[in-house]
Amino acid sequence: MAQVHEYDSVIVGAGGAGLRAALEAGKRVKTAVVSKLYPTRSHTGAAQGGMCAALANVEDDSWEWHAFDTVKGSDFLADQDAVDIMCNEAVASVLELERMGLPFNRTPEGKIDQRRFGGHTRDHGEAPVKRACYAADRTGHMILQTLYQQCNKYGVEFYDEFFVLDLLMVDGHCSGIVAYEIATGELHIFHAKSVLFATGGYGKMFKITSNAHTLTGDGPGVVYRKGLPLEDMEFFQFHPTGLYRLGILLSEAARGEGAILRNADGERFMERYAPTIKDLAPRDMVSRAEFFEIKEGRGAGPDKDYLLLDLTDVDPEVVEKKLPDITEFARTYLDVDPLKEGVPIVPTAHYAMGGIPTDVNGQVLANHNGDLVPGFYAAGECACVSVHGANRLGTNSLLDIVVFGRRGGIAMAEYASTHKLLKLPEDTERSVQQWLAAMCDGPGEESTYEIRSMLQEEMMDKASVLRTDESLSEALETIDKLRDRFTRTRVKDACKIFNTELVEHIELGYLLDMAQALVVSAKARTESRGGHYREDHQMREDDHWLKHSFITKVPEGTPQLAYKDVVMGRYEPVERKY
Amino acid sequence: MDVKLRLLRFNPETDDKPHFENYEVEADPMDRLLDCLHLVKWQKDSSLALRRSCAHGVCGSDAMVVNGVNALACKVLIKDLEQPIVVEPIRGLPLIRDFIVDMEPFFAGYRAVKPWLIVDETQHEPERERLQSPKERERFDDTTKCILCAACTTSCPIFWSDEEYVGPAAIVNAHRFIFDSRDQGSRERLEILSQRDGVFKCRTAFNCTAACPRGIKVTQAIQEVKRAALFQSF
Numbered sequence: 175m176a177q178v179h180e181y182d183s184v185i186v187g188a189g190g191a192g193l194r195a196a197l198e199a200g201k202r203v204k205t206a207v208v209s210k211l212y213p214t215r216s217h218t219g220a221a222q223g224g225m226c227a228a229l230a231n232v233e234d235d236s237w238e239w240h241a242f243d244t245v246k247g248s249d250f251l252a253d254q255d256a257v258d259i260m261c262n263e264a265v266a267s268v269l270e271l272e273r274m275g276l277p278f279n280r281t282p283e284g285k286i287d288q289r290r291f292g293g294h295t296r297d298h299g300e301a302p303v304k305r306a307c308y309a310a311d312r313t314g315h316m317i318l319q320t321l322y323q324q325c326n327k328y329g330v331e332f333y334d335e336f337f338v339l340d341l342l343m344v345d346g347h348c349s350g351i352v353a354y355e356i357a358t359g360e361l362h363i364f365h366a367k368s369v370l371f372a373t374g375g376y377g378k379m380f381k382i383t384s385n386a387h388t389l390t391g392d393g394p395g396v397v398y399r400k401g402l403p404l405e406d407m408e409f410f411q412f413h414p415t416g417l418y419r420l421g422i423l424l425s426e427a428a429r430g431e432g433a434i435l436r437n438a439d440g441e442r443f444m445e446r447y448a449p450t451i452k453d454l455a456p457r458d459m460v461s462r463a464e465f466f467e468i469k470e471g472r473g474a475g476p477d478k479d480y481l482l483l484d485l486t487d488v489d490p491e492v493v494e495k496k497l498p499d500i501t502e503f504a505r506t507y508l509d510v511d512p513l514k515e516g517v518p519i520v521p522t523a524h525y526a527m528g529g530i531p532t533d534v535n536g537q538v539l540a541n542h543n544g545d546l547v548p549g550f551y552a553a554g555e556c557a558c559v560s561v562h563g564a565n566r567l568g569t570n571s572l573l574d575i576v577v578f579g580r581r582g583g584i585a586m587a588e589y590a591s592t593h594k595l596l597k598l599p600e601d602t603e604r605s606v607q608q609w610l611a612a613m614c615d616g617p618g619e620e621s622t623y624e625i626r627s628m629l630q631e632e633m634m635d636k637a638s639v640l641r642t643d644e645s646l647s648e649a650l651e652t653i654d655k656l657r658d659r660f661t662r663t664r665v666k667d668a669c670k671i672f673n674t675e676l677v678e679h680i681e682l683g684y685l686l687d688m689a690q691a692l693v694v695s696a697k698a699r700t701e702s703r704g705g706h707y708r709e710d711h712q713m714r715e716d717d718h719w720l721k722h723s724f725i726t727k728v729p730e731g732t733p734q735l736a737y738k739d740v741v742m743g744r745y746e747p748v749e750r751k752y
Numbered sequence: 753m754d755v756k757l758r759l760l761r762f763n764p765e766t767d768d769k770p771h772f773e774n775y776e777v778e779a780d781p782m783d784r785l786l787d788c789l790h791l792v793k794w795q796k797d798s799s800l801a802l803r804r805s806c807a808h809g810v811c812g813s814d815a816m817v818v819n820g821v822n823a824l825a826c827k828v829l830i831k832d833l834e835q836p837i838v839v840e841p842i843r844g845l846p847l848i849r850d851f852i853v854d855m856e857p858f859f860a861g862y863r864a865v866k867p868w869l870i871v872d873e874t875q876h877e878p879e880r881e882r883l884q885s886p887k888e889r890e891r892f893d894d895t896t897k898c899i900l901c902a903a904c905t906t907s908c909p910i911f912w913s914d915e916e917y918v919g920p921a922a923i924v925n926a927h928r929f930i931f932d933s934r935d936q937g938s939r940e941r942l943e944i945l946s947q948r949d950g951v952f953k954c955r956t957a958f959n960c961t962a963a964c965p966r967g968i969k970v971t972q973a974i975q976e977v978k979r980a981a982l983f984q985s986f
Contacts, residue, residue: 212855214900215803215811272881275869275934277889277896284883309896315810316896323868357848386805422808503808506827509782623794667799669765672849675798 176352176361176603181206182590184351184366186338186393189216190314190575191554191582192372193321193330195536198583199370200330203590208333208353208364210373210388210677213322217374217386218575221314222499223427224306225271225572226294227264231285232304237261238744239297240305244570245745247293247456248563249704249714251406251722254743256534256559260570260577267576268307276320278309279496289496290430293456293567299752302430302454306569311425311499317572336362337677339606341369341396341550344596346540348550352606356677359670361603361610367590370551370582371397371530372575376688377410378681380523381634384416384423388681393556395684397530398691403541403724403736405558406528407688408696408706411566412639414460416522418480420507424500424519426568429453431492433485435460436516437472443481448752455752458565458705461521465639475518482516521639525566527705528695529558531724531738536582542724542738549589553582560722563740564704613679618664622675625656625663626682629689637693642710646697653689660686687727694733695723716747755779755788756836761850763799770847774836781831785839786814789825801850809965812901815842816851822903822963842906844915858902861918865926865944870937888933895928895973897966904960904970916949920960920970923951927973930986942981951977 182203185192192207199205207213228235241261245252272278272286279287288304296303309316325332333353340352342363350365373393377385394404414435415424429435435453437443447463448455455463464481473479485493485501490513493501504510504517530552531539538550554575561574632652636645660683667675701715702708721737728734755777762770777791786807793800802825803813809827816825817840819833830837845853898921905911905919926945929935945951951974960970980986 211805211811211813212859212900215805215813217806217811219899220806220808220810269879269881273877275929275932277892277932278881280884280886280889282886284885284888286881310893312810312897315899319896319898326863327866327868386811387807388805420808499810506829507782507784507808621794622798665798669763669799669849671764672801672852674801675793 176363178363178365179206180595181364181366183368183370183586184208184364185370185372186351187372187374187554187556188213188332189372189374189554190218190317190321190572191579193325194576194579195370195372195553195583195586196325196330197321197328198580199587200328202587206331206333206364208336208338208351210335210337210392212334213332214318216318217389219315219318220386220423221572222311222423222425223291223430224289224308224313224569225268225317226291226305226569227268227307227573228261228305229265229268229286229288229307231281232288234296235303235305237264239295239303240264242298242745243294244561244567246299246750247565247567249565249750250720250745250747251560251563251703251740253560253741254745255741256561258743259534260561260573263577264573267573267580271317271320271576274320274324276309276316278307289427290454291568292426292429292454292460295451299450302451306427306430308427311427311497314572317576337680338373338392338396339680341400342598342602343400344598347548347596349596349598352603356672359673361606363598363602365595365598367593367595368549368551368586370536370553370586371556372552372554372579373556375526375555376685377523377526379629379633379685379689380638381630382416382421382520383523384413384421385523390681391684391688392681393552394529395687398687398727401727402538402547403531403726404528404691405531405724406560406722407691407725408699408723409527409564409704410523410692411457411525411527411705412461412521413457413524414464414521415483415519417503417507418518418520421522422503422507423522423524424483424503424517425497428483428485428497428500431496432488433483434487436482436484437467438474438478439472443467443472451752456565456567459752461639462707464521480518480520483519484516485512486514523638525571526555527558527560527562527564527566529556532557532559534559534581535585536578537585542736544738549593551582551586553578564706613676614665614668616664617662618666620659620662622663622679622682625660626685629653629656629685633689637696639707641696641706641708643697646693650693650697653686653693657686657690691725691733695725695735698735699723720747753779753781755830757788757792758836758838759792759800760840762847764849779830781829783830784826785818785828785830785833785837786825788830801852803852810899812899815901815903815906816840817842822907824901824903824965827965842902844906844912845902855902857915858905858919858921861905861922862900862925864918865922866937866941867925867929869929869932869935870940871934872936882934884933892928892931894968895924897968898924898928899966901965903963903965907959907963909957909959910953910955914953917953918949920974923974923977924968924970927977930977930980938980938986945977946981951981954978
């Protein structure tokens with residue numbers, strides 16, 4: 175028998191979006207936060223460079239310029255109403271974090287300091303602008319710590335190390351979740367009037383990634399299995415500066431502070447790809463440029479398979495003071511001193527633009543017509559509002575989690591305070607119990623580890639920065655085979671206490687689902703836009719493809735696709751040059 | 753290269769007490785210890801239980817005792833470790849399974865020192881940010897780096913013998929606010945820290961500073977908090 179807990183609102187995930195939502199919901203209604211990890215282990219803490227807001231503390235700026243950059247950076251796929259909200263609320267959101275105690279770096283006058291970041295420009299693309307508010311190169315760490323501090327101050331209730339396995343729906347209304355308590359192996363039902371998912375991304379489907387081991391698409395995976403759609407899954411961002419072989423992130427702030435990307439010949443190759451803003455071009459363009467450089471034989475190293483991030487011309491004091499962590503990463507993991515030599519880097523799978531579709535208040539969409547799921551919300555990387563469209567600008571993820579975490583938290587609390595708890599059916603947890611039992615049964619002739627490695631290799635080779643119909647078809651075939659093999663694995667560890675083999679097994683299942691959704695969506699989109707680049711369809715095709723994809727799982731066969739128009743606004747699509 | 757590991761294992765459902773087991777895996781000298789533990793788990797014995805997430809030293813999940821000293825498994829490289837590499841769970845917290853300990857007493861110590869910004873909430877909220885000079889900001893920079901991994905607290909001999917002691921990590925997090933020019937809660941925080949289980953239990957063993965994977969000068973921060981408590985200067 176599962177333990178049953180009753181709340182008004184339940185938030186799943188305790189990174190930036192979940193904690194920000196919890197602060198709002200917790201003030202208004204009885205709220206619980208259910209999280210797979212201790213909150214401070216969440217991957218928000220790994221974000222480095224900053225959070226953009228047009229404070230104009232250092233240089234002239236306006237939130238409309240920020241909105242324009244975000245729309246252009248998204249390759250015009252972002253919904254412009256949502257972008258306006260985010261960029262407009264950015265200023266108040268940063269000031270609010272400061273009031274909560276976030277230790278931003280300061281200008282000589284004592285104001286919040288700001289620095290340059292990729293794709294953020296003055297006056298519609300004229301030149302880079304200093305817009306990113308930051309705390310050294312651990313801005314995400316500071317946001318996560320500050321929000322966790324505030325949650326403790328206000329006594330938010332946490333269920334740490336509880337893993338979400340199912341969403342409870344009663345007559346189309348979201349009525350709670352089923353979670354697995356990792357410490358005991360027991361099931362828990364969180365019966366609630368409203369639920370918000372803030373479970374993060376799913377970069378672990380790729381071999382080279384900046385993502386944590388635990389970023390496996392749990393929230394979107396649960397949603398997908400419920401027959402609800404996922405939006406824009408073909409758009410996955412590769413960050414241009416991941417540590418060679420490891421994928422560990424080196425912040426774009428390095429280039430914001432003056433670092434330069436070079437190929438084997440020492441050439442500053444970005445001058446050829448983005449003559450105006452060069453190394454500070456948006457991430458999709460820089461990652462693509464790196465792939466082309468390597469493909470054309472200009473990669474560095476014995477295997478010509480990486481490029482160099484050159485910090486040697488940046489003032490050493492700036493490097494040590496403003497970029498201490500990434501300097502340490504290079505020294506620790508590659509034995510390279512950035513003050514003396516170029517750091518070997520490659521594009522690294524970084525951020526899912528797609529996810530659970532929501533409106534601007536975080537409420538989840540039931541379909542491409544825009545119908546809403548009563549009582550169900552999502553925010554942060556697992557969601558798709560969409561403010562990032564086909565390519566997210568650097569720093570806009572920290573902004574997204576704070577702005578839409580807050581809006582989602584308010585909306586879910588309002589919903590909870592105006593609705594009743596719906597009666598759950600008998601044996602609510604039975605299907606989950608059967609699923610768990612099946613995992614521990616069977617021949618176990620296949621290895622979870624092998625399947626995961628093969629998935630990661632295949633996605634990296636065939637569905638990452640450069641894609642073709644052929645490569646995606648092959649990837650889909652491999653995913654189908656791996657899904658089949660996955661049914662023949664078995665969890666061998668019989669211990670109920672901290673059975674992390676079982677947790678990893680469930681995570682792989684979610685990853686296989688996310689990979690399928692990504693590849694099917696990518697294969698259908700016969701154009702190139704933002705992070706989705708098709709070598710066999712290199713142009714953007716606004717006449718056919720200025721629309722969001724919605725993918726839905728069906729009981730048998732290939733998932734179904736439908737499309738929803740982009741919400742336009744002040745900015746008409748133009749060719750994207752920098 | 754071949755890597756020899758000697759891991760302290762404990763399954764609470766079948767074992768009376770922890771015991772060592774030996775493993776051998778094939779790894780690169782530049783690999784992290786965490787990579788090798790994963791190889792054990794994924795190729796040899798799937799029941800090995802450990803916490804980990806980011807794998808590059810920022811989330812604080814995988815503090816362990818490695819060859820006798822506290823470290824994050826994702827932040828020590830094989831080339832720097834003598835073999836066989838002996839890995840044990842961190843000490844002073846109740847052992848649950850293999851490298852997993854009960855973190856609750858640790859977080860209880862953290863929460864006890866009110867680790868959040870305390871300001872006079874009756875005052876009108878400023879419309880812009882509060883000003884803070886770069887020098888004022890620098891004053892508490894070191895202690896903002898804490899990732900709550902517990903490497904310092906579980907390396908402290910006082911904490912091993914007295915679980916009531918709030919421990920180095922809690923004091924580091926108190927320091928982060930006591931020396932923040934915007935904070936107005938230092939008196940109440942120092943009152944808590946002056947009590948029996950507070951900062952004066954520290955006997956400056958310096959284990960905490962050596963253990964911190966973020967390079968925080970933990971012992972210095974503790975000394976500064978002691979002085980602040982004695983002289984009410986902050």
